[in-house]
Amino acid sequence: MWMTPTELRSARVTLAPLSQDHCADLTEAAADGDLHRLWYTTVPTPDTIAQEITRRLALQAEGSMVAFAILDAGGRAVGMTTYMNIDQSNQRVEIGSTWYRKSVQRTGLNTAAKQLMLAHAFEVKDAIAVEFRTHVLNRQSRMAIEHLGAKLDGVLRAHSRMPNGTIRDTAVYSITAPEWPMVRANLDFLQARR
DSSP states (O other): OOSOOOOEEOSSOEEEEOOGGGHHHHHHHHHTTTGGGOTTSOOOOGGGHHHHHHHHHHHHHHTSEEEEEEEOTTSOEEEEEEEEEEETTTTEEEEEEEEEOGGGTTSSHHHHHHHHHHHIIIIISOOSEEEEEEETTOHHHHHHHHHHTOEEEEEEEEEEEOTTSOEEEEEEEEEEGGGHHHHHHHHHHHHHTO
């Protein structure tokens, strides 16, 4: 397999292979800010965290996802993220299904976590491109993706149906291997300022 579970670590954040051991922290994290009430994104409710961990681990067993718990500097799980839509033959991967507890949003933790994932994909796994997707109306997510240095590839109109029945237009972004050195230099600069 091209993408496999592994631990990614920096001084600021650790991405640990997701397990049921993270359930208590993630249940607390999901309750912080009632993020599951946002209609334009999908965050598990506090009482469905165990099922979400099981779902992600099943997709990982099938080879379509590698799931992580996002741990803060104190070792507390504060969210989840994944490598998903893994395309081994073309060495492309999407970073997605990411969410953080409200109290750590806009602290730089997301940038640090994404930098680890991008470095692993490009420098260890030799990816040719890393993709990000989000609801076209999820401005906070789009700004975070653009902050990383990803470029908008386009919008997939009427792409999927949301749990509330609305139709989602999906904004698709990517970073390509030739762009990675410039993106990494910018992320290093941003992290040094924190």
